[in-house]
Amino acid sequence: MRLFENASYNIVGNLKIGYIISGVLLTISVISLLTRGVETGIDFQGGTEFVVETSEPLTVGAVRSTLADALGTEPEVKEYGSANELLIRSTVGGDVTELSALVVGALESANPNVTLSLQKTDSFAPRFADDLKRGALYAVLGSLFVIFIYILARFGSIIPTRIEDLAFPLGAVAALAHDVTITLGLFSLLQGVVPFSLQIDQAIIAAFLTIVGYSLNDTVIIFDRIREYANIFKTDAYATVVNKSINQTLSRTVVTSLTTFIVVAVLFIAGGPVLRGFAFALIIGVVIGTYSSVFVASPVVVALKSRNEQ
């Protein structure tokens, strides 16, 4: 079977479509991030999270008000995978022992004929959470920096003298920033709309970095082809070379995206509630990452490389 073989779409000539799509998505993302913001997990803000299994389903609202009375502030309560499991998240600090006794005690006294068992407890002191937040930020910035340097060394020259030398690394990093911003924006927009948690925690940061790695994978394959064709078709305009390269690698881009999409979709469906947000980030990342390799990274290269063709 063959897909997109001998494709010859005029992609570089139709970049407007890409600008519109990216522009709209970025605008929505930035607006959502500024107005709604993102919810951070307890590992980034400190607090305690319990997963409680109940012998009979309890209504989330009732549990929330019971615990609000007991804890003094309203905790977040959600179903966790099934109706018999609840996720309770509270930013109340203090001793975990006291807190868990308080939560279980309050729920048991409110629902005398339901037996409860604590499935999972996570607790983070606020100061440790700050450390984790810093670590995550460094990880994201650090990876962008390292990638920039690596691409610069492989596709430009290690000591850039002209702006053209920066074309590939700038294109790659622009695509990555685009992907992370839009994924983050969608997380901000859909939090509370979809029936699973989209809080930004350590696992999601790992997912973001994976998206960075994946998107880069696609981008580098196209860049590699551009580098090769730029040497073969020296007389062509740079835009034509880039367009050829994108078309030539299109079938591979689509096939790999498809297999990766299949596995992350499986992970999303079958991976259990713990991995749902994580898998969701990867699904968005695979789609956006594939798109941005073609419509964000390559145009930047064209723009910077064809400056002195006139």
Place this chain on the structure above:
Amino acid sequence: MQGNGFKIFSVLAFILLSGYYLFPTLQNNLYQNKLEELAGADSTEYLEANYEAIEDAKIKALNLGLDLQGGMHVMLEVGVDNLMRELATNRDETFTTALGAAQDRVEAGDNGNFVDIFYDELQNVDPEVRLSRYYRNVGETLSRRSENDEVLPVLREEANEAVIRAVSIIRQRVDRFGVSEPSIQKQGESRVAVELPGVDDPQRVRDLLRGTARLEFRLMADPQELQTSLEEIYNYYEEQTAQANANAASDTTQVADAGTADADTTETLDLGFGDAADPADTGSTDVAEAAVNPLQGLVRPGQGTIFAQVAESDTAMVRSLVMAQAVRSLLPQGIQLMYSADAVGETEQGFEVFNLLGVRSRAELTGDVLTDARIAFDPTTNAPGVSLSMNNEGAQKWSRITGANVGKQVAVVLDNIVYSDPVIRSKISGGQTRIDGVSRQEAQDIVTVLKSGALPAPVNIIEERTVGPSLGAKSIQAGTWSVIVGFLLVVVFMVFYYRTAGLIADVALLLNVVFIFGILAAFGATLTLPGIAGIVLTIGMAVDANVIIFDRIREEMSTGKTLKASIQGGYDKALSAILDANITTFLTGVILYSFGVGPIQGFAVTLMAGIVSSLFTAIVVTRLFFDYLVAEKRQSVAFG
């Protein structure tokens, strides 16, 4: 196949190595299944007969993370700030201000060495500060005349020692706790990570890890004085409440459920502690409810040396009420309040109730005089307790204290909790005494804590993750299904798209999964749920290299080259793209591993292992197949 000898050898070697490292994991699974099949007595017998082999397999098997097998992960931080406070011989205004400022700086995220931060703050308060003023008694070498640059290294060394000692003490305690394969690691300047697989009693672990094992014998408050001060405190809050109600009444615009109108103590009432609301109260909601004394319903007044009785759900509340600056001064001089270790009853909601006792702030005798601690049962009641033996100095002091206070109570305090407060009936000489009123397990834990020594500085739990075994089992199931389903879908797709070549890529993919597990087992890495996610993702991305190569081969063939030349050209031309793409992803993995903690590291490890093994399988293994089929057998291979 000439020239491929080394490649064939290395592929076979990797397969054998993976098999070797994964064999114990298989064995372990077989043993565990066998043990489950066999019923009670048979199972024990089988376990005894093969104990060595079973344990050996368990130790060498692929480690499952706590999120998969259930257990507890605790991150402890040794309180160097408290150590600085305790080492100081005198603490003046300058000292406390600087310590507070240093603590604030750490709160704000300064991760430097606390000793240096503290010194820096001391100099901010008083540029002429002399450390020897506070620390002349630390270590052997310091005196009143020591210069700051002599004192600083000693303090740094002390802080470092404290952490190292804490790690070894925690190790001892954990070892006696009786968990299989606990892991204890020092992290950074002053942190210790403890992992306890299969633990389902987090409460006990917390107490055991945090206990500083500070044993003290203290005299108790004078009952008369204590009860008077209780009344005074109660009256103080009465006045406050009356005042607040008067304010509320005059402020007619106040809405019933307004938030913190003025942050006084009455606000704490909205927290719903204490008695259930009186049905009569639920009349009108448009008038601000009259506030009641916050202590009412939180405490039952005590008697004698018992200040009050408090339910465990209210302890935090009571602490904030009794610790308020205005109230502290109402307590008798030199007296502080401590909870009893034992519950004295239960509330209607099932919360345990504890005594809040008045004890003297000064300890008469401390645990450093102990020579031994043992579990001992009371000969008459057979109740468990801890029997303590003291050295000569302790014995003399103890006999003097008990002799001078016959008829009064003495509190046996461990880490600021009163374990027992017996009345001294007669002078106790000989340096033997007991801690009573504990369960057998508590007695065991107290002995463990006392015997492994006192922690040099208090430790705080700054992160804790507990996963129950059933949730772990569910995660394993979900993870396994994801791997299998993802794998099968990709396999089917590859055959559908690339025909024979796809089948070859699938063989490489299967080897790839085996190698990933092999690498994990060989490096003693731990498989976590995010790690499994990493493997699933790798399966999806691993075929990428083959897709690139096969597409290149198709391109080459379309230019009219022979199959053999096309395969040659395809592999050669695809290599640079594959390497570039994978090295960048690998770098991301390295960064994730170095900045991440816990779950993220697990994910990063599988990602990196996946990249290494998929590069090997996609480039070397598939190439061998094609060489064999095309060059040796002169067969044609369909590339779809």
